[in-house]
Amino acid sequence: MxxxxxxxxxxxxxxxxxxxxxxxxxxxxxVLKISLAQSAIGIPPYTSLFFDxxxxxxxxxSLANFxxxxxxxxxxxxxLGALGNAALATALCLLFGYPIAHAIARAPKAWRHLLxxxxxxxxxxxxxxxxxxxxxxLKPNGLLNQLLIATGLITAPLPLLYNxxxxxxxxxxxxxxxxxxxxxxxxxxxxxxxxxxxxxxxARPVRAFLAVTLPLSLPGIAAGSLLVLIPAVGEFVIxxxxxxADTLMIGKVLWDEFFNNRDWPVASAxxxxxxxxxxxxxxxxxxxxxxxxxx
Amino acid sequence: MxxxxxxxxxxxLEIVGASKWFGATLAVDDVSLSIECGELFALLGPSGCGKTxxxxxxxxxxIPDSGRILIDGVDITASPPYARPVNMMFQSYALFPHMDVxxxxxxGLRQEGMDRRHIAARVGEVLALVQMSxxxxxxxxxxxxxxxxxxxxxxxxxxxxxxxLLDEPLAALDRKLRAETRIELIGIQExxxxxFLVVTHDQEEALGMATRxxxxxxxxxxxxxxxxxxxxxxxxxxxxxxxxxxNLFDGELTTGFNCLALTVxxxxxxxxxxxxxxxxxxxxxxxxxRPERLQLCRERPGGFAVAATVSSISYFGGASTxxxxxxxxxxxxxxxxxxxxxxxxxxxAVWASWLPDDGVVITR
Numbered sequence: 267m268x269x270x271x272x273x274x275x276x277x278x279x280x281x282x283x284x285x286x287x288x289x290x291x292x293x294x295x296x297v298l299k300i301s302l303a304q305s306a307i308g309i310p311p312y313t314s315l316f317f318d319x320x321x322x323x324x325x326x327x328s329l330a331n332f333x334x335x336x337x338x339x340x341x342x343x344x345x346l347g348a349l350g351n352a353a354l355a356t357a358l359c360l361l362f363g364y365p366i367a368h369a370i371a372r373a374p375k376a377w378r379h380l381l382x383x384x385x386x387x388x389x390x391x392x393x394x395x396x397x398x399x400x401x402x403x404l405k406p407n408g409l410l411n412q413l414l415i416a417t418g419l420i421t422a423p424l425p426l427l428y429n430x431x432x433x434x435x436x437x438x439x440x441x442x443x444x445x446x447x448x449x450x451x452x453x454x455x456x457x458x459x460x461x462x463x464x465x466x467x468x469a470r471p472v473r474a475f476l477a478v479t480l481p482l483s484l485p486g487i488a489a490g491s492l493l494v495l496i497p498a499v500g501e502f503v504i505x506x507x508x509x510x511a512d513t514l515m516i517g518k519v520l521w522d523e524f525f526n527n528r529d530w531p532v533a534s535a536x537x538x539x540x541x542x543x544x545x546x547x548x549x550x551x552x553x554x555x556x557x558x559x560x561x
Numbered sequence: 562m563x564x565x566x567x568x569x570x571x572x573x574l575e576i577v578g579a580s581k582w583f584g585a586t587l588a589v590d591d592v593s594l595s596i597e598c599g600e601l602f603a604l605l606g607p608s609g610c611g612k613t614x615x616x617x618x619x620x621x622x623x624i625p626d627s628g629r630i631l632i633d634g635v636d637i638t639a640s641p642p643y644a645r646p647v648n649m650m651f652q653s654y655a656l657f658p659h660m661d662v663x664x665x666x667x668x669g670l671r672q673e674g675m676d677r678r679h680i681a682a683r684v685g686e687v688l689a690l691v692q693m694s695x696x697x698x699x700x701x702x703x704x705x706x707x708x709x710x711x712x713x714x715x716x717x718x719x720x721x722x723x724x725x726l727l728d729e730p731l732a733a734l735d736r737k738l739r740a741e742t743r744i745e746l747i748g749i750q751e752x753x754x755x756x757f758l759v760v761t762h763d764q765e766e767a768l769g770m771a772t773r774x775x776x777x778x779x780x781x782x783x784x785x786x787x788x789x790x791x792x793x794x795x796x797x798x799x800x801x802x803x804x805x806x807x808n809l810f811d812g813e814l815t816t817g818f819n820c821l822a823l824t825v826x827x828x829x830x831x832x833x834x835x836x837x838x839x840x841x842x843x844x845x846x847x848x849x850x851r852p853e854r855l856q857l858c859r860e861r862p863g864g865f866a867v868a869a870t871v872s873s874i875s876y877f878g879g880a881s882t883x884x885x886x887x888x889x890x891x892x893x894x895x896x897x898x899x900x901x902x903x904x905x906x907x908x909x910a911v912w913a914s915w916l917p918d919d920g921v922v923i924t925r
Contacts, residue, residue, distance in 0.1 A: 462622050463655035465642040467669030468720065481659050543720070 301534035331535035347514040352498035355437035357443035367449035428510035436504040445490040452486025573598040579628030588614045590780035601757045604768035606777035620649045636722035648722040652729040654713035656701040663697035669720045687715040727759045764804045797925040801849040810848040827889035833917040847923040855895035858912045866914040
């Protein structure tokens with residue numbers, strides 16, 4: 267083997283770590299630091315953790331922001347609202363995404379690339395523009411309502427926009443590809459022979475699916491669900507553009523704290539709790555995937 | 562009384578004029594085949610000859626475009642795979658990676674709705690049959706190739722099917738294990754008495770294992786017979802060439818001194834043919850001669866003989882194959898005990914001879 271040298275190896279291993287440290291860990295620590303400060307009028311709009319009162323350097327840490335999150339039930343409701351919306355979106359993405367991924371994985375080879383390309387096609391347009399497009403489709407005199415009235419199915423426009431329905435639709439629409447791609451990955455890796463063996467041994471198609479295909483695609487289901495759930499919980503654009511007054515999601519609360527209230531410490535505290543709340547399911551899922559691999 | 566007689570004569574598996582197209586390729590071309598109960602039948606042919614497609618049609622994994630497939634006289638041509646009294650051992654074994662060995666074997670039994678106690682008993686039985694009793698709790702990935710092969714066989718036997726289909730059952734094993742496993746496979750087949758249909762591209766495997774062989778080429782069955790019939794009396798050039806080593810002489814029939822002979826380009830004398838040859842003079846024919854039938858001597862023997870020089874010797878332990886160059890660059894293969902081949906070397910001039918009845922005349 268050609269050695270790349272100790273230095274080369276260190277660089278190779280070190281670079282990704284340096285990248286993660288610089289662009290993930292450092293910003294996270296900055297946010298954590300701000301969350302422990304207090305709001306102040308000035309630039310930046312929060313107090314410093316370190317100050318010198320003449321008798322040496324001192325640290326002033328405040329947990330008031332976190333206490334506020336517990337006391338004011340707005341935050342808890344926003345967290346739960348976001349989690350509920352995101353969980354429902356994940357379930358719906360799985361429900362719609364699984365048959366799509368399964369069909370692509372079992373399609374003739376020549377078709378697969380085209381079908382996968384179609385799944386990824388929306389990414390060619392900005393996410394924001396695609397969410398705006400839904401407004402044009404869903405608004406009272408929008409495309410969908412006009413179509414329904416023209417066909418005589420309804421006489422008055424349906425309230426499709428600025429409610430829970432439109433938020434859920436936006437979430438499912440936006441995150442469906444993130445469910446389909448990992449599912450496709452695990453379903454296309456599944457050896458067709460196993461399904462044939464199940465049929466040969468007497469399993470009808472439904473039984474073969476439940477006993478062989480489904481359990482063997484669990485890693486794909488776990489990966490897809492995480493890829494949908496995690497960004498959907500923190501989603502801000504979709505509830506902001508498609509949601510109504512009753513839409514309470516933590517991403518929107520975070521935005522409001524930062525830009526409307528200019529309360530950086532509280533906003534940072536919200537972010538810290540959000541990251542912690544999301545890190546737990548990731549760790550669980552990773553442990554599960556690890557077990558699947560070694561079992 | 563009459564029905565009993567009919568049933569006794571009825572073939573276990575009957576394929577009538579089955580054909581299968583893949584796009585513009587005719588993978589299986591009007592194949593008819595009949596297999597009796599208790600046989601260990603081999604489908605032998607080069608890769609792409611349609612043997613696996615034929616096997617998959619019997620399993621129900623492919624539907625023939627025309628023709629019929631019957632098991633015990635019942636037409637199953639259109640039955641789905643899960644409704645056929647047939648189980649298959651896949652070439653890749655297709656063991657379920659998320660189930661342990663016992664779970665894999667129990668899978669088929671569970672589909673039948675068999676109760677737990679009976680399933681456990683049956684799983685134990687087949688595991689004992691393949692000598693894997695201690696491995697019930699292992700996952701397939703924790704097993705060696707040979708062990709996986711046994712589990713796959715046990716799974717195919719668990720439901721006591723009328724017919725077990727084995728797709729290249731020994732191909733994934735290394736050479737030594739393959740020979741051992743082949744003997745074991747025959748032993749297991751004899752013990753359970755189930756009919757086996759084996760697909761293989763390995764002529765040695767087919768000859769050493771099967772009670773009967775069907776040789777396939779380009780989607781067609783070209784010859785059916787016992788291993789000895791296939792080897793000793795090949796019906797066509799293809800069979801003679803594909804099954805075992807062979808020397809082939811193409812020529813034209815002439816009348817010799819007291820028997821028919823074959824005029825072959827590059828040979829100054831016509832080659833005498835077996836006495837039972839029934840072909841008119843002038844007909845084109847091929848003489849197939851197995852290498853082990855050739856005798857090599859330094860002195861010219863009486864009767865027909867060909868002068869040749871040794872061009873190379875391949876040593877295979879007990880026997881060696883001697884490659885000879887005869888007149889006009891014609892190559893001959895002779896197989897002799899290595900002890901005899903030892904006194905030959907490259908460039909040695911020899912006389913190759915054989916008895917007229919050792920050859921087989923082929924017209925196709």
